[in-house]
Amino acid sequence: DIVMTQSPDSLAVSLGERATINCKSSQSILYTSNNKNYLAWYQQKPRQPPKLLIYWASTRESGVPDRFTGSGSGTDFTLTISSLQAEDVAVYYCHQYYITPHTFGQGTKLEIK
Amino acid sequence: QVQMVESGGGLVNPGGSLRLSCAGSGFIFSDYYMSWIRQAPGKGLEWVSYISSSGSTIYYADSVRGRFTISRDNAKNSLHLQMNSLRADDTAVYYCARGVPAAMVDYWGQGTLVSVSS
Numbered sequence: 001d002i003v004m005t006q007s008p009d010s011l012a013v014s015l016g017e018r019a020t021i022n023c024k025s026s027q028s029i030l031y032t033s034n035n036k037n038y039l040a041w042y043q044q045k046p047r048q049p050p051k052l053l054i055y056w057a058s059t060r061e062s063g064v065p066d067r068f069t070g071s072g073s074g075t076d077f078t079l080t081i082s083s084l085q086a087e088d089v090a091v092y093y094c095h096q097y098y099i100t101p102h103t104f105g106q107g108t109k110l111e112i113k
Numbered sequence: 114q115v116q117m118v119e120s121g122g123g124l125v126n127p128g129g130s131l132r133l134s135c136a137g138s139g140f141i142f143s144d145y146y147m148s149w150i151r152q153a154p155g156k157g158l159e160w161v162s163y164i165s166s167s168g169s170t171i172y173y174a175d176s177v178r179g180r181f182t183i184s185r186d187n188a189k190n191s192l193h194l195q196m197n198s199l200r201a202d203d204t205a206v207y208y209c210a211r212g213v214p215a216a217m218v219d220y221w222g223q224g225t226l227v228s229v230s231s
Contacts, residue, residue, distance in 0.1 A: 038216075038217075040217040040218070042158075044158075049208055049221035049222065049223055049224055050158065050208075050221055051221075052217065052218070052219050052220075055216065055217040055219075056216075056217075061219070093157065093158055095158075095217070095218075097212075097216065097217050097218070100160075100163060100172040101160050101172070101174050101175075102148070102160045102163070102218075103160060104157060104158040104159070104160065105157075106157050107157045107158070
C-alpha cells in the first residue's frame with residue numbers, strides 16, 4: 001500500500017499569513033504515460049464531509065479560491081494557502097488515487113493563531 | 114445539483130450486519146465510479162471500497178475484505194455496502210463518494226453513522 005504522510009499534524013497561522021502543508025507518498029504517484037500526479041487535496045470542516053480543493057496535484061477545482069495552490073511531483077507535494085482567511089480553518093487531507101487502496105494522509109489541522 | 118444521500122446506518126451488536134445505501138441524483142450515475150470511505154470518531158479518512166462505473170471492477174481495503182460487499186444498481190442510481198461480521202473498529206461515519214473515471218473522488222455524501230457496540 002502507498003503510505004501518505006502529512007506534515008505538520010497541526011498548524012496555527014495568523015490571518016492573512018501563508019499556510020503550508022506537506023504530503024509525502026511512500027512511492028511515486030506520477031504516471032509517466034500521461035505525466036500526471038494522482039494526488040488530490042480535500043478540506044474538511046467540522047461536521048461536514050470533505051470537499052475537493054485540488055486534483056492532479058495542482059489543478060484547482062471549480063469555485064475554489066485562488067489562494068489555494070497545489071504543487072509538487074513524484075513523492076513530495078504541498079498545499080499552500082497564500083493568505084489565510086477565517087473560513088479556512090479546517091482539517092486538510094492529501095489523497096492518492098494512483099493505485100488501490102486509495103490512501104489518505106492522516107490530516108493536518110489548520111487553526112488561527 | 115450533484116447529490117448523494119446515504120442511509121442504513123445505526124447501532125448494531127458486534128458480529129451483526131448492516132446494509133448501507135446511497136442514492137445519487139443530479140448526475141449520470143452510470144458514468145462514475147463510486148467509493149465508500151469511512152471516518153472513525155475524531156479520526157482521519159479511510160478508503161473502504163471501490164466499484165467501477167459498470168460494476169465489473171471491485172476493490173476492498175484489507176480491513177474489510179471478506180466481510181463487506183459493495184454493489185450498485187445503475188438503473189436505480191443506487192450504491193450499496195453490505196457489512197457482515199461487524200466489529201467495534203468498524204464504528205465510523207460512512208461516506209458515499211463519486212469518482213471521476215480514472216481520477217479522483219469529487220463529491221461526497223453527508224455520511225451515515227455506523228456504531229458497533231453491545
